[in-house]
Amino acid sequence: MITEKEFYKNLKPFLNCIDYTVSEESYEVMKNEAYDMLVTSPVPNNLDKYYLSENYISHTDSKKSLFDKVYQIVKNHTLKKKLKLINSFKTEEKTILDVGAGTGDFLKVCKNGGWKITGVEPSDKAREFAESKSIILHENLTQVENNQFDVITLWHVLEHIPNLVEYIEQLKKLLKPNGVLIIAVPNHKSFDAKHYKEFWAAYDVPRHLWHFSKTAISKLFSLVDMNVEKILPMKFDSYYVSLLSEKYKTKKSQPIKAFLVGLQSNLKAKSNGEYSSLIYILKNK
Template sequence: MNLLEPQRKIFETKDFTVSDETFDLYANAKENILITQPQPALDKLPNYYSSEDYISHTDASFSVFDKIYQMVKRHMLKKKAKWIENLNLSGNRILDIGAGTGSFLQFMFTRGWDIDGVEPNQKARALANDKGIKLQKDLSAVKGQFDVISLWHVLEHLPALPEQLEQIKKLLHKNGKLVIAVPNYTSYDAQFYQSFWAAYDVPRHLWHFSPDGLISLLKQFDLKLVKTHPLKFDAYYVSWLSEKNRTTKNPFKAFWVATKSNYQAKRTNAYSSLVYIFESI
């Protein structure tokens, strides 16, 4: 069964960041993955990233919001490193796909890791290069195999996803770990904001995963789940952006929704975003 084939329209949402265009979200046959329709042509896709608000392609620290984002990012670098270094690994070679401005790889390098990374955005690659981090433009330029491959909020962006997952699997050592962070559309904040939920982020996000959907998809590539971690700060970030999408811009409502989402997820594990660690078998 093709788990990424759109079957039934669920609702429509729009690109609140760049184009104001409307897109549909379709469920797959199992109704555990949502698919953006239509998906932009490959040569048009970069146009939808042309915004100063796309903070992962910059190291912006101008507004209060930027400063909070960068502060949380620094905190999360330590957590990410800890999660990875607590795994049972045979080596220390890591590949970060969608590496942005290279902050994660720079941090891992200071901890003694052998690093490599991929980032298609030229501006982000240039900022990484200024930090001494040389990133590849695409996966085809990557050589060898890795003990860890990470995709921090990247999998949902990848076109031709089955083909890219095949490439990623080939780059992973046997018993290597694949670390994936993605939003979870079954979270409370997603249900509350519905079509205004910022983590749908169409059409930059081509795929939208429930935990069951992601686990089922990766199982097709002989990757088994070994651990998950919540990304609790994401609920606050996404809820604030969702309030902006609704034009209400109510930070108190955003804080309330995010807090309730994290509270409910203590019981259900349906956090706004989750980190999944898979093992190659």
């Protein structure tokens, strides 16, 4: 098994990005060509403080701004699609672990759909929101390490994980031998990523430590003898990410322009499969 240090070897400069959410600090996004993966550098020692913002919407249920409202509308639509996806798998006991569960909305939908739910969320604030919905979340994976699950989901979480290889090994141990692992992450090969470049909102430095491609996910999980069985698009992401990216680039909300870029991204992805975000369905070899 390789160590995480391997990802930082032979890196080439790719982009310089700014943290538009919290600090306005500048970070290098470097390329690891062997994995076709981008790496944020440097990684702050006090990473937790970069999540302490009302603008970090996955830890709140805010509906104040245009971006908040769009996010919540899209989230409610995608929750139903996510439930439909996990219901499509044949499972032993309908047990699910959601890692990075945020404010608990996905697990609430799963619970109402007859699943036995477990969730992990490191943010105190997000766990409090979840508890108000009667969804009790654990703080980290060590608190559930004696269990195994039919389905494990990480919706836009893997890009945040500092100890990437170790974490992937932990996920495999928590998955039943015939279980399903679902990973959703932004795709730096998408049209909207190439269009907005350093302003692409899904780089989200320094919170996003890794920026994945299809090749990167396939190679990473082959390290723990897992295969990518299927790849699905997250078509709404191109619109929301473009909306934020336009704001970062022009300092203005430009919903029509953002919509057109998002639409163009999805149309191009119809032929090459490079959607703004992708869902990977993984199983043991």
